[in-house]
Amino acid sequence: MIILAFFVLHWYTSLFFQTFFLHRYAAHKMFTMSKTWEKIFFILTYIFQGSNYLSAYGYGIMHRLHHAHADTEHDPHSPSYSTSLFDMMWKTKNIYTDICKGKFKVEEKYTKDVPEWHAFDNFASSWYSRIGWGVVYSLFYIQFATHWWMFLLLPIHFLMSPVHGAIINWFAHKIGYINFKTKDTSTNLLPFDFLMMGEGYHNNHHTYGSRANFGGVRWHEIDVTYLIIKVLNWVGIIKMRKSASEVSLEKRKKVA
Template sequence: MTINFIETAFWSVLTFLNHGLLNLSTWQHVLAALVLTHITIASVTIYLHRHQAHRSLDLHWVPAHFFRLWLWMTTGMLTKEWVAIHRKHHAKCETPDDPHSPQTRGIKTVFWRGAELYAAETHNEETMQRYGHNTPNDWVERCVYTAYPWQGLGLMLIIDIALFGAIGLSIWAVQMIWIPVTAAGVINGIGHYWGYRNFESPDASTNISPWGLLIGGEELHNNHHTYPTSGEYCPYRQRS
């Protein structure tokens, strides 16, 4: 009886790990990973970058809270820290005070260790004080996101395994490296080092790709440094 129960439980767990709740095919898993990482990209570019750091668009509180929750579960980044570091990057661009300029720190350092540069700058109290103003400081920010910075990532891991089974671990790993690679490495590194320029901005910013789809328009980084508060990155758009 006991052996039967253990055997049944064992095979049930194994079947669950094989399929998860959704029981998707391989291609559906790839698609799911792309959708999940794109939600993270949207959270960074719409909420952190354009809404919070540059105030270039307003957001209803519902999507704003969703983006905060999603960022807590997929990146562990705090709004105030991201915003402060990014505003300082614009203010001190390509100088030794720029938190992540490949012109002063070397492209290899920013590309491969961009996430470390970001993490180090979060401990710079002066940066937080000077550039982190007007960011969320409500109960959920203080008592959940700031108090439990890594628990959201654990929650995402549990959700991924529940939905996708054991392959959810790989999908979670892709989610975890997405922002360190695309934002801290590619945009902050390549976007100030290699590519083409539409505008002669005083910094070394470049556009990486003529299409703004892959990483939410952030690949048009030279356009952005030229018009930081513009929600419209189109190079042909004339400002009145």
């Protein structure tokens, strides 16, 4: 039970900081926060993503490119231009790495206001750090695992963030249902997104990219991350922006 609880905890905490800090804040600026809180969330992202730490700078720019070029040859991660899931993720990894190292040149509009803390990113993304976290996870399993099959979960801990990315960037362009007709292949994976904390409402998000609530189009679409965002806004840690797409949501016609 301890191992399964640890796995679930790591899954959802890592996912939360990916969707809240990297996606909705770094890439889309759906809300604002002070520089002090920004630094705190950098550190919390590192703690909870661990060996899978993703740079807000690299993630933010790459995700903006994804929205600008969704399902075209310029999309950093499109199933339409990859031979397999692993091919897509390898391309994604290379583009992300080149962005972080300044080798991938992009227009200024894709870098504007993206959070930057390169010294911290360099430390958190170093192999010393990644291997160190891997050792911590392994020792935890050695101490608490009660069955051999539990060790099969370890590789997911090592690659938690890429696994989360693969689920959305591949499967949410392959299977699921749609609420809105778009120019890309985005879908909503689950009627109630208990697995990806709202990220699975991908078709909704591609239709209204600046809308903080990825769900809410149908009665069963509950975006758990959005509920947490509302609490953080209420206590003053962040300040939500008034989204134009929030106003126009009801004007778009859903696909039956």
